[in-house]
Amino acid sequence: MPLTGRTHDNIAYIRQMLGELRAVANMEGAEMLRYLIEMAYVEAGDIQSGLRPLSVGGDRNQPAGMAMKTTG
Template structure:
């Protein structure tokens, strides 16, 4: 039987892997936008790239909704 801690650990690892993938794709998209001279698009993609890095490094929660969903109902914050 898989414990709750193991499930949470797997979910955390998946989140980091997904964030790394998203960040990599954003880096590639930024290069394409840069080549097209799309300055505003480059800026927005760069902001998303930084955000993905923060999520990957756990400096920032994925979102408010995920933070609420992941809370245990018996634990007060």
């Protein structure tokens, strides 16, 4: 399913930010963090080009099932 204009713009923005974060992680020598950011960067590019769907499960409104611990 093709991305809507707004979704495409949002994915492009995410990919741009990931590229910047990747450069910072690389400068700091944070190899594992850089690698994980790179994987997300590649994933965003694949979504943009239509090689991967936006959501693997099909329903993007469902929570991932991960418990999130808040700080503070």
